Amino acid sequence: MQPTRIDVSSSSHTYPVFVAHGLIPKLPALLSEAGVGPRRFLISSPNVWKRHGDVVTDALPGIKHLLVSDGERSKTQQTLGRIYEWLIRNGADRQSTIIAVGGGVIGDTVGFAAATFLRGIALVHVPTTLLAQVDSAVGGKVGVNHTLGKNLIGAFHPPVAVIADPEILDTLPRRELRAGLYEVVKYGVIASRSLFTLLVNSLPSIFAREPSVMTEIISASCRIKAEVVAADEREGDRRRVLNFGHTAGHALESVTHYRRLRHGEAVAYGMLVAA
Structure with missing residues (x-):
């Protein structure tokens, strides 16, 4: 294929x-x-x-x-x-x-x-x-x-x-997989209701690493990012939407000395703060 x-x-x-x-x-x-x-x-x-x-x-x-x-x-x-x-x-x-x-x-x-x-x-x-x-x-x-x-x-x-x-x-630990999913949540919130719905409805399949659903969420996320980057490569305006959750998230990583939170986990908390 x-x-x-x-x-x-x-x-x-x-x-x-x-x-x-x-x-x-x-x-x-x-x-x-x-x-x-x-x-x-x-x-x-x-x-x-x-x-x-x-x-x-x-x-x-x-x-x-x-x-x-x-x-x-x-x-x-x-x-x-x-x-x-x-x-x-x-x-x-x-x-x-x-x-x-x-x-x-x-x-x-x-x-x-x-x-x-x-x-x-x-x-x-x-x-x-x-x-x-x-x-x-x-x-x-x-x-x-x-x-x-x-x-x-x-x-x-x-x-x-x-x-x-x-x-x-x-071979990815469950915690690392979950941390990555928070970035997929970000894409769903900022750009795609259908991706967000797919994520919500497919969590058992995602955690089972079923090839078809994993390929679908990865491809959908990359398409969203590709579209944003093509419009604003150097973060002058539109690309800043990709930073949703990252302002507070980076601060949380820094104050915990990068020991406590995975990046995706910090972004998840950051999205809660931003929302």
């Missing part, structure tokens, strides 16, 4: 978001379809690699890879420095592509490294959490945290492709 393809327009290029069950083994074909060259460097986290490293390396045998810690407390300039050093030592150049395999923190951190290394090289997202598949991997916002606030150091750096495989969510 062909994957769902959602094209996202940015000021520099249009890139595809592929969504389908079982896409990881098809990475070589999808990367070629997106125009990704042979010089590829993969960055992930130990947690993700333990669960999915075998299937990724089966698809991309021999690819050079680096593992860095995930979690908001690792989204720092120190982690960036480690990525830069590894890229330099392994001969990455302007024709190289970085493939980020992980959740939102990996995508944000590795994405910012791609945006700034040699003034910008190509980036592919392979998101491994529901939150990353429906939200953070799409739209081009990348960055790291500062001691004075979240995402204060960043850039707009659209990927050349996003490859979202709902099958990879089968």
Whole structure:
């Protein structure tokens, strides 16, 4: 079965978001379809690699890879420095592509490294959490945290492709799945009554990770974000609607030192505050 393809327009290029069950083994074909060259460097986290490293390396045998810690407390300039050093030592150049395999923190951190290394090289997202598949991997916002606030150091750096495989969510802890669902709730509230209704009516199927419903909610969320980003890539006006729940949510994450709440959980509380 062909994957769902959602094209996202940015000021520099249009890139595809592929969504389908079982896409990881098809990475070589999808990367070629997106125009990704042979010089590829993969960055992930130990947690993700333990669960999915075998299937990724089966698809991309021999690819050079680096593992860095995930979690908001690792989204720092120190982690960036480690990525830069590894890229330099392994001969990455302007024709190289970085493939980020992980959740939102990996995508944000590795994405910012791609945006700034040699003034910008190509980036592919392979998101491994529901939150990353429906939200953070799409739209081009990348960055790291500062001691004075979240995402204060960043850039707009659209990927050349996003490859979202709902099958990879089968190993996701229930709490992480639920945290990602709060971002889907956000899309339903700001843009789609039908998506909100689908979410409410399909919760047992969602928590059972049924492929058809997971593909549907991921695709619907990505379509909404693609439409908003195409109209306002750099958050001058309309894109701010995507921040629903994030003002108070980011504050909650900061005051709890990123230890107590998942990002999606903080956004859920933030939506209650905003409402």
